[in-house]
Amino acid sequence: MTREGRLGIGIIGAGRVGPIIGAALAGAGHAITGITSGSDDDRAAAVLPGVPVLDALEVTRRSELVIVAVPHAELPGLVSGIAELGGWQMGQLVLHTDPAYGSEVLRPAAERGAIPLAVHPAISFTGTTIDLRQLQVAFAAVTAPAAVLPIAQALAVEMGCEPVVIAEPDRPAYAEAIATASEFSRSIVQQATGLLRGVGVDNPGGYLSALVGSTVEQALRAASDPLAPPAD
Incomplete structure (x- = not known):
């Protein structure tokens, strides 16, 4: 249709x-x-x-x-x-x-x-x-x-x-995956930026931007390609 x-x-x-x-x-x-x-x-x-x-x-x-x-x-x-x-x-x-x-x-x-x-x-x-x-x-x-x-x-x-x-029966598991990825990522970034701010880094979000982006990209690439080498 x-x-x-x-x-x-x-x-x-x-x-x-x-x-x-x-x-x-x-x-x-x-x-x-x-x-x-x-x-x-x-x-x-x-x-x-x-x-x-x-x-x-x-x-x-x-x-x-x-x-x-x-x-x-x-x-x-x-x-x-x-x-x-x-x-x-x-x-x-x-x-x-x-x-x-x-x-x-x-x-x-x-x-x-x-x-x-x-x-x-x-x-x-x-x-x-x-x-x-x-x-x-x-x-x-x-x-x-x-x-x-x-x-x-x-x-x-x-x-x-x-x-x-x-599939209809799989929507709760799908939602759990989405929530886990979203909430865990947000929580970890907040924890890390708090620690950096505590040691005097004025822009902890900017400081971590490249690190977090590249780390997540490597993890996603590894998840998509089971033959990819593990991240160091």
Whole structure:
């Protein structure tokens, strides 16, 4: 199943992720119909200037593709709440960006005829246009029913990412891997920069930049190539 032409895209969630995904898809030729208010409306407006701010139900009603980018704990209730209000439409694409959920969390929308898609771009979002460049070198985990999986893959490509299929039962393990990589890296850098600051290094982040970057690059290269020699 494939779709052609421009989609009207609505965004539920104006945090760091939703506006960037919207901007990436707008750059691929789609139109943004609206966005909900969020934690930083000024930042969202800078990424998506001129996009109307609407409530979630109105965003849903106006859009052929709805991007749901809300905190993990809010996603199930939001999807079911819109379903109870009759918001989801037959044939509408509904895409969430949470790493831990597959497409099953969108069942209330699917039961009303919407097409459920899970796409998680594997980057650390800042909520600024810097992220658009990062998407161009990123992978994205995609999960969807087999008949509509090509749609999820195509949207990931339009975001700039290389899609990788993750099975529904494997999403929790995938999310754990993402959290481990993100949180461990951040924690180690914070610990190291604290130690350097304690011995008088004025710019510990800058001091460690080349070291951390090259070390991580070597580790990633070794992980990708099992025949690569170990780092010293």
